[in-house]
Amino acid sequence: MHSNYEAVIGLEVHAELSTRSKIFCACPTTFGAPPNTACCPVCTGFPGTLPVLNRAAVELGIKAGLATDCEISRRVRFHRKHYTYPDLPKGYQITQYDHPLCRSGRLTFPLDGAEKTVDITRIHLEEDAGKLIHTKEGLSLVDHNRCGVPLIEIVTEPVIHSAEEAVAFLKALRLRLLYAGVSDCKMQEGSLRCDVNLSVRRIGENTLGVRTEMKNLNSFTAVAGAIKAEFARQVRALENGEVIYRETRRYDEQKGETVLLRRKESVSDYRFLPEPDLPPFSLEDGLVERLHGSLPSLPEARRTDYKALYGATEEECDLLLSSPHLASFFESCASQTPYPKLLIHLLLGEILRILPADPKATDFTASPTAFARVATLWGEGKLNSTAAKNLAMLVWQGEQDPVSAMERLNLAQNSNPHDIETWITQVFQAHPDMLESYRKGKTNVVKAITGAVMAASKGKADPVMLKTLLEKRLKSL
Ligand SMILES: [Zn+2]
Known part of the structure; x- marks a missing residue:
C-alpha cells in the first residue's frame, strides 16, 4: 500500500543563537539557571518597556545564511505575531514576516553514496518563548528565562521524501551551524529543534496533498519516528477515503504515533503587524562581506x-x-x-x-x-x-x-633480535604444552605463544621482528 505513495516533507528548524545576552534585552542566555532568574521587564513584556536589538544576534543570523548559500537581505525589519499562550507574557512574538534576513539558500550533503540538495526558502530572526513546567501535583508553572532568547528559524522547500533524507539534512545542517559558530545545536537542551510539515501524494502526481505539522521534535530519532508514523497514518486515511485536515499534531515517542493537538491556525489569525518599537534599518556597508570572510x-x-x-x-x-x-x-x-x-x-x-x-x-x-x-x-x-x-x-x-x-617510562620498543630470541626461549621452556600443540598441527596456538613472548618482554618486543623470529624458531622445531 505504501509503495503507491510518496511523502512530501518540508522542515522548519529552530536554532538558538550563541549570543551571551537575549535578542532585545541584556538578560543572559545561560541554559539551566534557576527558574525566572534570567528575565527582566523587557523580555517579560511589561507595558512601557522597549526592545533594543542585539547586534550579535543579527550577525549570527547572517552567518547562518552565508553558511547555507542564502541571499542576505540588506534591510532588516521585524513584525509582531500575535497569539495567546501562558509561556508568552507579551501576547505576541517579535519575529520577521515578509522580509526574512536570508532567503533562497541550499544545503548539499552526502546521502547513500550520492549527493542530495535541499533548498532553503528562508531564515529569519525571532525571539523564543518561555517554558511551561508541568509538575507531578498537576500544577503548570511558567519559567520566563527562555523568553527573548534569540532564535533563527530555517525553513526548507518541501523537497524531502523520507525520514532518512530528513535526518541526513538535519545532521549536515547541525554541523554547518556548529562550525559557523551560530549555535551550539544541543538538541537535548532544546537549542536545536525541528517542526516537520508532511503531506502524501500518489507517486507520479504533481500537486501537493494537505499537510500536517508535527512540532518541537528534539532528537533525530523523534524526527524519523514522526515522519514514518505520520506518513503511514495519512496513507491509511486516504486509502479509507478519509479527509486529511490541516492540523498541528504531536508525536508520541512511546506509542510511535502522532496525536491531534489542534486544527491549524491560518496566517491571518496571527494578525501580523510591523513592530512599532523596532524601526526598519539597513545593514552597514561591508558587514555581510566581513562576516563572510570570518566564516571558518x-x-x-x-x-x-x-x-x-x-x-x-x-x-x-x-x-x-x-x-x-x-x-x-x-x-x-x-x-x-x-x-x-x-x-x-x-x-x-x-x-x-x-x-x-x-x-x-x-x-x-x-x-x-x-x-x-x-x-x-x-x-x-x-x-x-x-x-x-x-x-x-x-x-x-x-x-x-x-x-x-x-x-x-621505558616504553621504547625493543627491536634487538638477541633480546627477542631470549624471550622466545623463556616461553618455549615455560610452555612445552604449547609447543606440543603446535607440533600436532594446531597452528592457532601461535597467537598464544606470541602473546606470552610479548608479556615476557613487558609489551616492548617489536611485533614485526617477533613474528619473523618466532616463525623461524617454530619451523625448526
Ligand atoms: Zn530580559
Missing part, C-alpha cells in the same frame, strides 16, 4: 581535505568532524607528522572515548606538537601500538615531551 572552513570542505591529504575514510571523517574542537586539534597535529593514519587511530581509538559529549568542550589543552610526535614515534617503529596509546594518553593529560617520557 565548513565541514564538507574539511571532509574533502581529510580524505585527499590524510587518507581518512568516510567513517573517520564523520568522527573527526563531530566536534569543531576535535577537528581543529586533528588538523594542528596532522600537519606535524608523516603518519596521519596512525594519528587518526590514536585520536579516534583513545581520545574520542574519553571526550565529553559536549561538542563545545574546550579541554583541548594538549600540545598538538607532542601528540603528533607520538604518532611519528609509532610510525618509525620506536613504539609499539600499546605503548603509543599509553603515551598518547599521557600527552593528552599534559605531558609536553613524549620522547623523554618514553625513555623515563
Whole structure:
C-alpha cells in the first residue's frame, strides 16, 4: 500500500543563537539557571518597556545564511505575531514576516553514496518563548528565562521524501551551524529543534496533498519516528477515503504515533503587524562581506581535505568532524607528522572515548606538537601500538615531551633480535604444552605463544621482528 505513495516533507528548524545576552534585552542566555532568574521587564513584556536589538544576534543570523548559500537581505525589519499562550507574557512574538534576513539558500550533503540538495526558502530572526513546567501535583508553572532568547528559524522547500533524507539534512545542517559558530545545536537542551510539515501524494502526481505539522521534535530519532508514523497514518486515511485536515499534531515517542493537538491556525489569525518599537534599518556597508570572510572552513570542505591529504575514510571523517574542537586539534597535529593514519587511530581509538559529549568542550589543552610526535614515534617503529596509546594518553593529560617520557617510562620498543630470541626461549621452556600443540598441527596456538613472548618482554618486543623470529624458531622445531 505504501509503495503507491510518496511523502512530501518540508522542515522548519529552530536554532538558538550563541549570543551571551537575549535578542532585545541584556538578560543572559545561560541554559539551566534557576527558574525566572534570567528575565527582566523587557523580555517579560511589561507595558512601557522597549526592545533594543542585539547586534550579535543579527550577525549570527547572517552567518547562518552565508553558511547555507542564502541571499542576505540588506534591510532588516521585524513584525509582531500575535497569539495567546501562558509561556508568552507579551501576547505576541517579535519575529520577521515578509522580509526574512536570508532567503533562497541550499544545503548539499552526502546521502547513500550520492549527493542530495535541499533548498532553503528562508531564515529569519525571532525571539523564543518561555517554558511551561508541568509538575507531578498537576500544577503548570511558567519559567520566563527562555523568553527573548534569540532564535533563527530555517525553513526548507518541501523537497524531502523520507525520514532518512530528513535526518541526513538535519545532521549536515547541525554541523554547518556548529562550525559557523551560530549555535551550539544541543538538541537535548532544546537549542536545536525541528517542526516537520508532511503531506502524501500518489507517486507520479504533481500537486501537493494537505499537510500536517508535527512540532518541537528534539532528537533525530523523534524526527524519523514522526515522519514514518505520520506518513503511514495519512496513507491509511486516504486509502479509507478519509479527509486529511490541516492540523498541528504531536508525536508520541512511546506509542510511535502522532496525536491531534489542534486544527491549524491560518496566517491571518496571527494578525501580523510591523513592530512599532523596532524601526526598519539597513545593514552597514561591508558587514555581510566581513562576516563572510570570518566564516571558518565548513565541514564538507574539511571532509574533502581529510580524505585527499590524510587518507581518512568516510567513517573517520564523520568522527573527526563531530566536534569543531576535535577537528581543529586533528588538523594542528596532522600537519606535524608523516603518519596521519596512525594519528587518526590514536585520536579516534583513545581520545574520542574519553571526550565529553559536549561538542563545545574546550579541554583541548594538549600540545598538538607532542601528540603528533607520538604518532611519528609509532610510525618509525620506536613504539609499539600499546605503548603509543599509553603515551598518547599521557600527552593528552599534559605531558609536553613524549620522547623523554618514553625513555623515563621505558616504553621504547625493543627491536634487538638477541633480546627477542631470549624471550622466545623463556616461553618455549615455560610452555612445552604449547609447543606440543603446535607440533600436532594446531597452528592457532601461535597467537598464544606470541602473546606470552610479548608479556615476557613487558609489551616492548617489536611485533614485526617477533613474528619473523618466532616463525623461524617454530619451523625448526
Ligand atoms: Zn530580559
